[in-house]
Amino acid sequence: MSYLAKNYNRKKISFKYGKGSYLYSSDGKKYLDFVQGIAVNCLGHANPKLVKTIKDQSKKLWHVSNAFQIPEGEKLAKKLCQKTFADYVMFQNSGAEATEAAIKVARRYFYSIGKPNKNRILCVKNSFHGRTLATIFASGSKKMTEGFGPKVPGFDHFVFGDHKSLKKKITKNTAAIMVENIMGEGGIKVIPDFCLKELRKLCNKKKILLIADSVQDGVGRSGDFFAFEQSKIKPDIVPIAKGIGGGFPIGAVLMNKKVASGMTPGTHGSTFGGNPLAMAVGNAVMDIVSNKMFLKNVKNLSKYFLLNLNQLKEKYPSVIKEIRGRGLLIGIQLQKDQTKFIKKLMDNRFLTIRAAENVVRVLPPLNVKKSEIDQALKIISKVCSELK
């Protein structure tokens, strides 16, 4: 009997330890892990540099209040700002907290310039921004919000790709448009570069803010440090989480100077957010992942993986409908429900995870080896041939 609440549908498997791209189960089996905690362990399991960092820092200082200076956080914030569009950073502990804080930053900005009625956030219908009360209503998903009323007000929705509905939904009360550059849970749907460019222009024209939820596709996952870099736009507010801690819970909101002006002392806080232990790990992850050569390697690996997956799609059109994604955020959209496919991959000691629209999500660590991608391709090919 389990004393854990039943809010997850867990697979009957647990793990004793992990190393790089592999997980070792309690019953002694070795699995190729292309879930990596859902795009969290960007440097794989038990990365030696991260292990050393956490060991060293844990002997010095774990936690102090944000009532004091935290040099490790100053350092990480500086790195994030020097690498990106951002001028300021606010640390949290998770993705949902970061997206919710992003919403607060947007509203507070308009409040601070004397426009408190500009407070509505326009989001993509059935997007994913986390599981807090505000963020589930931001997603506009019936499944996630059912039974959790009353509805949190302040969110409007448009349909992904429907530019007409997007323009129609902008009102004088709209404060910001919030999008995932690549819809993760929603089925690895990429916003094309030209759309993101137009979206930025539209926000400028309407004098509203652009929030780019980069919790899943950020921190190198897309092959660029941020997915929106490829379209050369600058959002106003960017929540991040998943990858930045490499497995340690860290979230953050990156913002430009303009919107940061609303966040005066006392407007937001977090007991754990940005503590020295978390920040030490974040710095170590950042030093590796923000490196140009590291990101170039992610792009090369991605190209190789996507090319081969597309060849499998050509070979097994009755199984694979489409290959989606960018960088190492990859979706294999199947013709049918993906449950059986994922189960068969798992029987072959290969772990993946589902997303919406019959998609099998494939999320290797960003430092995955080419030979490990080959191993994955071999198993995917085998399962395709069995299911065709």
Ligand SMILES: *Cc1c(COP(=O)(O)O)cnc(C)c1O
């Ligand atoms: C995972 C995710 C979140 C929520 O992150 P949590 O750490 O689970 O709260 C928010 N936005 C996006 C795009 C995500 O993928």
